[in-house]
Amino acid sequence: MEIKKSDCEAINIDIVNKVKPNMPDMKVLYELSDFFKVMGDSTRIQLLWALEESEMCVGDLSVLLNMTKSAVSHQLKVLRTAKLVRAQKKGKNVYYALSDRHVYTILKMALEHVCE
Amino acid sequence: MEIKKSDCEAINIDIVNKVKPNMPDMKVLYELSDFFKVMGDSTRIQLLWALEESEMCVGDLSVLLNMTKSAVSHQLKVLRTAKLVRAQKKGKNVYYALSDRHVYTILKMALEHVCE
DNA sequence: ATTATAGTTGAACAGTTGTTCAATTGTCAA
């Protein structure tokens, strides 16, 4: 049995019992919040936004965002780990591209929201 | 003029110049990342998920999520500041509700994404 | 082979975040 951490009793126990079975399980919950965590950084949003326009290599992205290659590379790694972008080596350069159009849809929908 | 922080020259200057004018401005960028930051926490996602099912007071939410009222209240404040929920006092209790159906749509779309 | 360029990596640092704890406010019931 689960350890009780709440410090009170329910006011409307019927509502709580009705809602409880519809709550997401922990696995889905953490996947969801991890996804939003990845999106929750302005550098990474710029990278996704830029890559929607065109494939680009790290150096180009670094000039575009006006940041060091190192900083860009670190953030691209986060996006790669989250499977939001994919990398392809061409000669001396590594070209990055969006790996999931779903993400851009969410980005645009969030844009509508913040601009309401 | 902007201070140059990137530590290299562009490889494909034509692509960079093509993409640059389509980049979001800083204001929109920070609003977007702030929005995703708010969504990027499992406690807050649970709260939004629960409130989609039914209005609830802090005590009920606290039992439902198995957390202290204080922790829940702190997170509700974050959601309130971000205008994602609204509060209404009824007697001794404060009832919270979603203030924007847009958000639930984004949540469901992200859910589809993580469950691909 | 040597040199230059593109990109990655890990450690370190400051800044931020979420929960806990204790104190406080506000409301209802006796």
Add this chain to the structure above:
DNA sequence: TTGACAATTGAACAACTGTTCAACTATAAT
């Protein structure tokens, strides 16, 4: 008015995050 309960608040703490810096790998050109 007193006591009990609902919710909020601020400080404190540990855990996490993003950029910088320096060192490193890998590829291409001479």
